[in-house]
Amino acid sequence: MRTHSGLHVLCGVVFRDFGALVTGGNMEPGEARMDFNLPEVPPDFKLRLEELVNREVAEDRAIAVRVLPREEALALPDIIRTQSNLIxxxxxxxxxxxxxxxxxxxxxxxxxxxxxxxxxxxxxxxxSKGKANRRVRIRLVA
Structure with a gap:
């Protein structure tokens, strides 16, 4: 649960700050990877991203789950954060x-x-996993 939630924080930060969608991922307890469609990577990307993700973790943001009718859910802006709609x-x-x-x-x-x-x-x-694909590997350390 912690790892999966950590991937959501990573995804949220990358989408918000770099405009990149998810192209793939994999998760094990305590460690994971997420791939992004991110052609340009700033020189300080790794350090900056780690700082941004941990800042969001420290914000102690509530995580809520709800179920919506399909039409209502798909009307939400940017509800699909993957490059392909997998629903x-x-x-x-x-x-x-x-x-x-x-x-x-x-x-x-x-x-x-x-x-x-x-x-x-x-x-x-x-x-780098291709011209526009970047793989980010994370580990939970606390």
């Missing part, structure tokens, strides 16, 4: 995860109640 067309209700003031998106996973419960996030590595 099957037959789904009539969509589960929404809302990190107050940071990230609102369709999601089916488990989460902690607030960002402070995630603990410190370490950005282990930023890798």
């Amino acid at each position: 099957p067309p037959e789904e009539q209700e969509i589960r929404i995860v809302d990190i107050s003031g940071l990230d609102v998106q369709a999601d089916g996973g488990t989460h902690v109640a607030s960002t402070a419960q995630i603990g410190k996030v370490q950005l282990v590595k930023v890798e």
